[in-house]
Amino acid sequence: MTEFVGLERKILDHARQDAMFVRGTLETRSVIMVNVMSAPGSGKTELLGAVADCLRAEGERSAVVVGDCATEYDAQRLLPHCDWVRQVVTDGVCHLEARMLFPYLDEIAEAAPSYLFVENVGNMVCPVDFDLGEDIRLVLLSTTEGEDKPAKYPALFYAADLVVMTKMDLADAAGFSFTTAMGHLRKVNASVPVVLTSARTGVGIGQLLKELRVLSARRADAMHPSG
Ligand SMILES: Nc1nc2c(ncn2[C@@H]2O[C@H](COP(=O)(O)OP(=O)(O)OP(=O)(O)O)[C@@H](O)[C@H]2O)c(=O)[nH]1
Numbered sequence: 630m631t632e633f634v635g636l637e638r639k640i641l642d643h644a645r646q647d648a649m650f651v652r653g654t655l656e657t658r659s660v661i662m663v664n665v666m667s668a669p670g671s672g673k674t675e676l677l678g679a680v681a682d683c684l685r686a687e688g689e690r691s692a693v694v695v696g697d698c699a700t701e702y703d704a705q706r707l708l709p710h711c712d713w714v715r716q717v718v719t720d721g722v723c724h725l726e727a728r729m730l731f732p733y734l735d736e737i738a739e740a741a742p743s744y745l746f747v748e749n750v751g752n753m754v755c756p757v758d759f760d761l762g763e764d765i766r767l768v769l770l771s772t773t774e775g776e777d778k779p780a781k782y783p784a785l786f787y788a789a790d791l792v793v794m795t796k797m798d799l800a801d802a803a804g805f806s807f808t809t810a811m812g813h814l815r816k817v818n819a820s821v822p823v824v825l826t827s828a829r830t831g832v833g834i835g836q837l838l839k840e841l842r843v844l845s846a847r848r849a850d851a852m853h854p855s856g
């Protein structure tokens with residue numbers, strides 16, 4: 630048992646150091662990293678395409694690393710929208726880890742995006758335990774998956790810096806109750822900002838970008854309090 634605990638601590642220490650390395654590297658390049666986490670199919674890729682379009686329209690560059698157990702489908706979908714995209718195929722692993730980003734850090738720096746979005750593997754349990762070196766944790770809840778997800782997966786919603794309710798265009802058809810969902814969310818995270826979006830209609834995408842900018846500025850102030 631003692632040996633197991635020792636080994637677990639060593640693994641976690643390594644993971645923490647890896648995350649610190651990623652964070653430090655991106656910070657020196659003024660790249661804000663957003664770790665995007667949610668259930669499979671809740672709309673991460675579609676949302677990131679819409680956000681990247683919005684950034685491009687405002688003259689800013691975006692980069693995405695997308696993790697999936699198998700296929701490069703999501704990277705192919707994002708290519709027309711983003712300035713730099715890479716797919717990490719995890720071969721069945723249910724989350725991304727900071728060290729998986731190491732091979733791409735030089736390329737990301739060269740691409741000079743204002744935002745690096747990391748679309749984690751679709752999963753509401755495992756990704757939250759792994760710090761990737763991100764500045765912002767973005768968590769999605771889609772109108773088609775049920776209002777109770779914050780209650781069922783509290784660790785994920787507790788860790789969120791920003792929650793996005795996606796597929797609002799389907800809310801009525803799915804019988805989604807915003808009030809019920811907010812009730813569940815507020816029990817696990819009383820203050821996290823919430824944005825309602827539809828990647829199909831474009832509703833809320835500008836607001837999401839605004840919230841990301843507020844969080845980025847707050848993060849920069851925390852890192853350099855005097856500046
Ligand atoms: N109507 C509607 N459909 C959406 C919206 N966002 C995503 N979808 C659809 O929902 C499905 C899943 O969306 P994805 O963006 O692939 O979801 P994901 O979270 O990236 O999925 P994984 O990468 O498999 O975890 C696709 O068919 C999308 O076209 C939305 O805002 N409205």
Ligand SMILES: [Mg+2]
Nearest residue numbers: 673674703748
């Ligand atoms: Mg996806």
